[in-house]
Amino acid sequence: MTYTRPTPSTKLLKTGIAFALLTFAAAADLPSTRQAKIPPPRTLRTQHAGAKARKVEGIFDGMGFGQIRKMAARQASEPGHAHMFNGFRLAGDFLHLASFVFLLMQFHHAKNCGGISLKSQELYLLVFLARYMDIFWNFISLYNSIMKLLFIGTTVYIIYMMRVVLRITSTKEPLGLKLSGVIIGTSLILSLLFNDRYPDSTWFGAFVEVSWTFSIYLEALAIIPQMEMLGRAKIVKNLTANYLFALGAYRVFYLLNYAYRFSVDPVSSREFVIKAIAAVVQTLLYAQFFKMYLESKQKGVDADVVMNPKAIV
Numbered sequence: 001m002t003y004t005r006p007t008p009s010t011k012l013l014k015t016g017i018a019f020a021l022l023t024f025a026a027a028a029d030l031p032s033t034r035q036a037k038i039p040p041p042r043t044l045r046t047q048h049a050g051a052k053a054r055k056v057e058g059i060f061d062g063m064g065f066g067q068i069r070k071m072a073a074r075q076a077s078e079p080g081h082a083h084m085f086n087g088f089r090l091a092g093d094f095l096h097l098a099s100f101v102f103l104l105m106q107f108h109h110a111k112n113c114g115g116i117s118l119k120s121q122e123l124y125l126l127v128f129l130a131r132y133m134d135i136f137w138n139f140i141s142l143y144n145s146i147m148k149l150l151f152i153g154t155t156v157y158i159i160y161m162m163r164v165v166l167r168i169t170s171t172k173e174p175l176g177l178k179l180s181g182v183i184i185g186t187s188l189i190l191s192l193l194f195n196d197r198y199p200d201s202t203w204f205g206a207f208v209e210v211s212w213t214f215s216i217y218l219e220a221l222a223i224i225p226q227m228e229m230l231g232r233a234k235i236v237k238n239l240t241a242n243y244l245f246a247l248g249a250y251r252v253f254y255l256l257n258y259a260y261r262f263s264v265d266p267v268s269s270r271e272f273v274i275k276a277i278a279a280v281v282q283t284l285l286y287a288q289f290f291k292m293y294l295e296s297k298q299k300g301v302d303a304d305v306v307m308n309p310k311a312i313v
Helices: 008-027 049-075 087-110 118-131 142-165 176-193 203-221 224-230 238-264 269-297
Strands: none
Touching (some): 087 142, 087 238, 118 203, 118 224, 176 224, 203 269, 224 269, 238 269
């Protein structure tokens, strides 16, 4: 019997399937605190929330996030959003914006979109459209609304650049369509089976909640086409590597944000598990790239990232 070594795309598909099974198995029996439409009971975990909040937020205030955090928190329209704009969240948001900056620098200075997965960008646009449809009726803060518009608008512009302006420089994705279909299908099934909607929601409320859950699952897996492309590359250019590193680091800080808010705010257990497992899976998908990125950057901050030299370009 001959042994066939799994291809990178096969490994990534297995990761997506494992993510689906892990999410459902780990959280299927957790109660949703939204069912009663009241905050969960205050326990020892949350009795000292104020002190812990001030301690952590004080650290980030010293790093320059203080005024932004305080302004956003003042604009929050609901008490449950008291710690939404913490330092971890803000650090993640600005890393996300930095990833856009690196990508657009590559497009405009190098006039090239090679090494960037168009399918991943299109999946990210679907993520933002599904998650931020409430921008028309659910005002939380000016900061929050601006970020939603930035993420949607910038992603639309990136897709336009890749499909129209820089089309001839794009890298082919032979498995892109197949991977996208599997990712969307997996995310949709998960969002229908496990979400955090109210049991007595209207059909529209249920649709919005399932769409939000779908966006969380989809974002965790949307990077897979990009990682499949990296698996075929020998070298990742500096700006592309910086874009991917900032995008991955943003998810790490959001994972810390979820854990922090769960410890200080009345967050639904199901909501926390959905967000946390998705963030963990996405961070793990970046793990190998993070390792290669840090090793390559020891040669200099402008160094390209060397991938497997035996891989096919």
